[in-house]
Amino acid sequence: MQEQIITKTLSFSVLGLPIHLLDNYPGWLIAQLHQQLGGHVITLNAEMTMQAEKNAKLAEIIQQADLVIPDGSGVVLYLWLKGKKVRRCPGIELAETLLLYAGQLSKPMPVFFFGGAPEVAAKAAEMWQQRCPKLAIAGTQHGYLSTEEELTLHQTLKEQQPAVILVGLGVPRQELWIAENRHLCPKAIWIGVGGSLDIWAGTKSRAPAWFRENHLEWLYRLYQEPWRWRRMLALPQFAWKALLSNFSPK
Template identity: 60%
Template sequence: MGLPVHWRADYAGWLIDQYHQGHGAHVVTLNAEMAMQADQNPALRQVILNAELVIPDGAGVVLYFRTKGQHIQRAPGIELAAAVLNYLSSQETVFMYGGVPGVAHRAALYWQHQVAGLKVLGTQHGYLGPNDQPEFLHQLEQLQPSVILVGMGVPRQELWIRDHRYLCPNSIWIGVGGSFDIWAGVKTRAPEWMCDNHLEWLYRLYKEPWRWRRMLALPHFAWRSLTYSAR
């Protein structure tokens, strides 16, 4: 189950440079659904505005910018995270947090097979109870990983990163959504031709029909984009 690691823009290189200069970063992978959530959630909106890097994860965001004359390319968050992991040297480390029990661990094993010498300092599922959180947070603070991947879904992962960045201020924090599930082999990503044609959302809807309510954000985003342009 190989994943492409070629990159359209060197976001990964920029992030690693930031880390080497002693600057942490929060990466937000923006799509239409997140944009519409942020329209109703001031806290999420502020997290997006404050992030050091916001990449165009969704086709809707790409099309919006193209209507403004900015021909950006889609940058899926799962590919950015993969590129960052491939950039890491033997001196740099990663921690994976989120998902159901066992998934982050399997995702870490997958990447250790993909990248020789990759140092995974640890993994932790995302179902910790309130009494277990302090010990986990203390562990994270002691480890100080170079990269922290958080897979808890939107907006939970963005707000969690906001609240806990102070523990590892020089780290690269990336919200990766369901990427752990794909790396662990629990779920599959859309075929490459669908990804290349901005149809990954359709594949997710086919595999998970219950998502249809969430997919309503796409036409709403398109309408808001048009009315915003009119103003």
């Protein structure tokens, strides 16, 4: 419980949404796992922040999340403008740290991969099984489910009780799905990982280091997925609101 108190004490507002400022996000999650406290992790970026302005349910879920990390460069720059010198914590890297940790334990902490197109979750899990032979895979499921398949997934999660559940359904669908279903595995860490499953499966590639280090990962994603251009309009909107907020009282 002490870790939860620390997290809430170190929260900060990004355009009305919470962000938790910790030196060691993986350490917090590992402590949650060992104490079987579970939790919902939100990887906040500019696009999600702007979506939350129009989606009250998404905003509510972010407000109630156990851990909200600064995933996007826009969020990090916003915090810098407010005098909070934080480092970006990409959700894919946080998830990878957890998977590497779980793969080294003598006592299994099973992981479930859910989302993506057919075969993507299975390929992502296969890649991780090869990388970490001791990693316990509780199961996989693609994200295009019928009503019957959805009910089967619910039953599988209830029976398996994985320790970590990685959900790649895209924003805001993955956040809404986690909030609706996390009661199935209350001791699990639930993380919305977006397109991470595709990267692990090899169907997409992550931006090269230079793009990531220079806050241009969004540009590489636009190059890979030009259909995202409408969604990318949230970035200048967020930047404008961030600049305006800097002239208001902190």
